[in-house]
Amino acid sequence: MADFPFSLPRPPILDEVVRDLDRALRTVSGVAQAQRANPANACNESALDAQQKKHAAGLMRINHVGEVCAQALYNAQARFAENPQLRAELAQAGREEEDHLAWTAERLQELGYGVSILNPLWYAASYALGAAAAKLGDAASLGFVVETERQVEAHLASHLQMLPAEDAKSRAIVEQMRVDEMQHGAHAQAMGAAAVPFPVQKIMQAMAKVMTTSAYHI
Secondary structure, three states: OOOOOOOOOOOOOOHHHHHHHHHHHHHOOOOOOOOOOOOHHHHHOOOOHHHHHHHHHHHHHHHHHHHHHHHHHHHHHHHOOOOOHHHHHHHHHHHHHHHHHHHHHHHHHHOOOOOOOOHHHHHHHHHHHHHHHHHHHHHHHHHHHHHOOOOHHHHHHHHHHHHOOOOOHHHHHHHHHHHHHHHHHHOOOOOOOOOOHHHHHHHHHHHHHHHHHHOOOO
């Protein structure tokens, strides 16, 4: 019996393009299905006033946009990674991040608000960044994951301070997201990530600032 190959060959380019488009459409249209139970399910809904709901929704919309960006980044990096093992790891991380996408969308609906109308723009920009990072090589691509997750974890930690204390459901989601992001960053670091140059870190922070400011409102 012939030995099973270490990795399967890449699918035809057309198949990959179709899959990328399908993922993009599902992400920006809000069609996401979580594999894990929503951590907010264990919490009771709190009586929030109108201003608290609006503020919580703004923060959760930011987090939802962040997950739209995460889907684009991981999809692009997996699409253009040279190493088959890395492609598989990035694809798995993207599937895990889809839980966050579904949870935040569900919470926004519960609060009576919608997702950002700019999601197609954020997805396209993030996909381009992910593709560029992948083209720099696997170590650089992993380094981009580490830095992205570090910045996202910091944003989530700040949101735990900013969310209404009474909003247990939103807080439960954000806390689980924070734990997951830390794990993804640590995993990428262990796989041989290269350090992201300081100027690139600052550019990423500036872009994140634009995204968070706009996503809070629209």
